Amino acid sequence: MASRKPFVAGNWKLNGSVELLNEMASSIEAVSNDQSVDVALFVPALLVGESAKLDVVTGVQTVSEFESGAYTGEIQASLAKELGAKYALVGHSERRHIFGESDDVVAQKFVMAQQQGLTPVLCVGETEQQREQNETESVISAQIDAVIDKLGVAGLEQSVIAYEPVWAIGTGKTATPEQAQQVHQFIRAKLASLDEQIAQRLQILYGGSVNEKNSSELFAQPDIDGGLIGGASLKKDAFISICESAKG
Ligand code: PEP
Numbered sequence: 001m002a003s004r005k006p007f008v009a010g011n012w013k014l015n016g017s018v019e020l021l022n023e024m025a026s027s028i029e030a031v032s033n034d035q036s037v038d039v040a041l042f043v044p045a046l047l048v049g050e051s052a053k054l055d056v057v058t059g060v061q062t063v064s065e066f067e068s069g070a071y072t073g074e075i076q077a078s079l080a081k082e083l084g085a086k087y088a089l090v091g092h093s094e095r096r097h098i099f100g101e102s103d104d105v106v107a108q109k110f111v112m113a114q115q116q117g118l119t120p121v122l123c124v125g126e127t128e129q130q131r132e133q134n135e136t137e138s139v140i141s142a143q144i145d146a147v148i149d150k151l152g153v154a155g156l157e158q159s160v161i162a163y164e165p166v167w168a169i170g171t172g173k174t175a176t177p178e179q180a181q182q183v184h185q186f187i188r189a190k191l192a193s194l195d196e197q198i199a200q201r202l203q204i205l206y207g208g209s210v211n212e213k214n215s216s217e218l219f220a221q222p223d224i225d226g227g228l229i230g231g232a233s234l235k236k237d238a239f240i241s242i243c244e245s246a247k248g
Pocket residue numbers: 011013164168169170171172207208209210228229230231232
């Protein structure tokens with residue numbers, strides 16, 4: 001099995017401040033100094049330039065599917081790149097469910113992010129109802145297939161997938177390590193049926209109420225390569241301890 005570097009990313013959502021960013025930057029540098037874990041922050045778009053200047057590996061939380069033009073309020077992938085962003089989240093469940101982004105729109109955003117030199121982090125995951133109706137795998141397959149339909153499996157080579165069960169995001173309900181591993185394994189096997197190398201190299205993160213107490217057990221699962229952390233990424237000590245735990 002390919003050895004994959006662990007990756008821990010914080011998603012600040014509509015939170016954070018210049019002050020918090022400054023407070024976090026040196027601790028993130030210290031924890032990632034030995035190169036054994038990739039650490040990034042998905043900050044609000046207005047903080048991207050500031051974050052990159054502090055040498056924090058930075059991502060935007062969404063990008064527009066349009067390259068440029070009359071789209072008031074949208075986040076331009078090329079400009080995020082120019083300001084120093086490395087990653088773009090696409091398809092976070094809050095974008096899908098609150099802002100109505102379809103699988104197809106998410107896939108277009110994925111394409112735009114990649115075209116502009118950002119590494120897309122594709123978020124996938126089922127709702128509680130879909131899980132209860134045994135639709136977890138079909139929902140996730142459709143979310144991934146929307147990207148494969150546009151770019152082929154090769155499109156996933158320069159990307160990251162984050163499995164985030166919707167019922168676990170911001171709820172304090174975490175998937176058990178076994179539940180999460182099962183889905184991660186499903187995702188990797190699905191991709192392996194198309195391209196074994198891409199599947200083995202791809203970082204697949206788990207997200208959903210990860211904290212400093214449950215991260216080690218989740219990250220110890222063979223197909224879980226780190227985490228996408230919401231609430232706990234706003235607390236410096238908790239976030240750094242989660243990053244430490246990904247080192248194994
Ligand atoms: C997220 O927003 O991606 C997330 C996983 O949030 P939380 O850790 O707060 O559940």
